[in-house]
Amino acid sequence: MTNRHLTRTSTGGTPPAGSAALRRANLSSVLRELRDHTSLSRADIAEATGLHRATVSNLMAELLERRLVREVGVEHVGAIGRPRRAVALHGAHVGALGMEINVDYIAVHGTDLSGRVLVERRVVFDAMGSTPDRAVRRLGLVAKEAVEAMRRAGSAPAGIAVAVPGLVDAARGVVTLAPNLYWRDLPLADRLTAMLGPLSVPVLVDNDANLAALGEYISGVAAGTSDLVYLTGEVGVGGGIISGGRLLRGADGFSGEVGHLRLDPNGDQCGCGRIGCWETKVGLAALVRTAMPEHAYGLPGMPVPDPGERVADIARGLASGDRRMMMAVAQVGEWLGLGGSILANLFNPRVIVIGGYFASLAQWLLPHAQDQLQRLAVAAPATECRFVASTFGFGAASRGAASMVISQIIDDPTTIMDSPPRPAAF
Missing domain, CATH: 3.30.420.40 (ATPase, nucleotide binding domain)
Known part of the structure; x- marks a missing residue:
């Protein structure tokens, strides 16, 4: 993504002990740089973020432990061929599930942190001709199937974002008005969370065009x-x-x-x-x-x-x-x-x-x-x-929804456990 919000230490050194918020911000800055590039050395990241190289090395150790980045080889720079170990965004065990429910279909786009597509499909569904209860049940079943498919691929979704064509109170996850679905004041986030039950995946809800615009801005034609x-x-x-x-x-x-x-x-x-x-x-x-x-x-x-x-x-x-x-x-x-x-x-x-x-x-x-x-x-x-x-065709909103989940992970990488279970072979 091109609009970067970097947090830099004032002295270029290691954040003071107990400054959890500053450390989270610096971890996020490193991940944003890696999201914008195929791979970078630690020196490249230090130069781009303004962080001290020792700070970057310290942050990188944590990101490697969380398996959010991986080392991808050694590059040589300068006349004497000084080696630099390059790193890239990884996070194959961390998933993001984007969904869209519209008048006549439900779309799904699930990826891991690096953008590898794990599940993508569109299900024909007459949401306009269904009651809100029936539509939410169908959405929940499709979500469960997608989560299970992602877990079989070794990636546990860190969140689900749902795109809806209408007015959405995103802070509360409530669809205020979706005229073409005949929905009004529907607490979709709470309803879908309850349906997912023991899967315990956080649910976000937002307007479909907003999410599609984000998807286009991040990786689309413009x-x-x-x-x-x-x-x-x-x-x-x-x-x-x-x-x-x-x-x-x-x-x-x-x-x-x-x-x-x-x-x-x-x-x-x-x-x-x-x-x-x-x-x-x-x-x-x-x-x-x-x-x-x-x-x-x-x-x-x-x-x-x-x-x-x-x-x-x-x-x-x-x-x-x-x-x-x-x-x-x-x-x-x-x-x-x-x-x-x-x-x-x-x-x-x-x-x-x-x-x-x-x-x-x-x-x-x-x-x-x-x-x-x-x-x-x-x-x-x-x-x-x-x-x-x-x-992106009819998949722009679901792609943008997945991108929103990934952005939230990058905003706060500490939400990802230090020692996640190893993913299944694939």
Whole structure:
């Protein structure tokens, strides 16, 4: 990650005895450097963090004991070939599980600390047509299966983060309002923790677009871009905003509900109950209703397919020149550009990353969207903002959720036990 928050000792020496907080911060600084590079020597880390070399060696001994780093060989520098022992991020025994529940699927992305993918899948599930209790039960079962798969690979999850399309009180893990799921004031973190029972894995809950934006910022198509907006391309449309290298949450943590910008006072009713919201123009349900009305969401007796299948059907139609689908996508592209121009005028991002189905149909959507954005953006620099398609597909939020867990581990490595059990062979 490019926005580093380094804590340095004032004298460059070893932290004073009993300064646990300072030691945690310095351990975190070392791990952040290693996350940003394939491998580094202790001297490299000392130079980058401003810590004394003796301090770095001391910190490295603890990180090696916790098996969060590993030595990867000796490199030679300088004219006399002075050897330096390089280290790299390790933590194969420490896992992070990211999940997303959306209208028609549950996505899972589990990794270890070094980023090795241990489990990744998407399960078709009609969350919109289920009660909150049934949806939470299904989410819990998928979580248990993922945790067990990660443990078989020798990695015990240090946390689970769940992405939800709606307003989330992240501090309490409560979904305040998820209009497309018909959830209100649902204590999802507590409910899921209770379901996991003896697995004893901490659970976080956050907005799907926020987590997807973090995932894109850390390792996506616009990684390191300090000012970006991410747009989910789902039945609902949410926005995650990175400003100055930080996630913009707002006073109550509810920023980014861009799908509920009112763009058409005479438009359709949205799942939130209002009229003419942006997502009623550009959400996947709106596109399917126009492009394939016989397969529209909510029709009685219609099974809920994987969203990727719906999008693949539309892509095939577009490739074959289906006129109805071409007109539907052109219309969505124009509305996408109109809403994007509002975001460009408000937040002045360098890029607007489009995910979900937007990314899958980018070659047909973006010419219309980019034209509208450039025409409607007011400030000259804002016209340089461009749409880019995510490469994460429908998995951006679950990836970002896993990244959030990893960031918390790196923020406080002391939460990882000193002598963890050896992982199973793999």
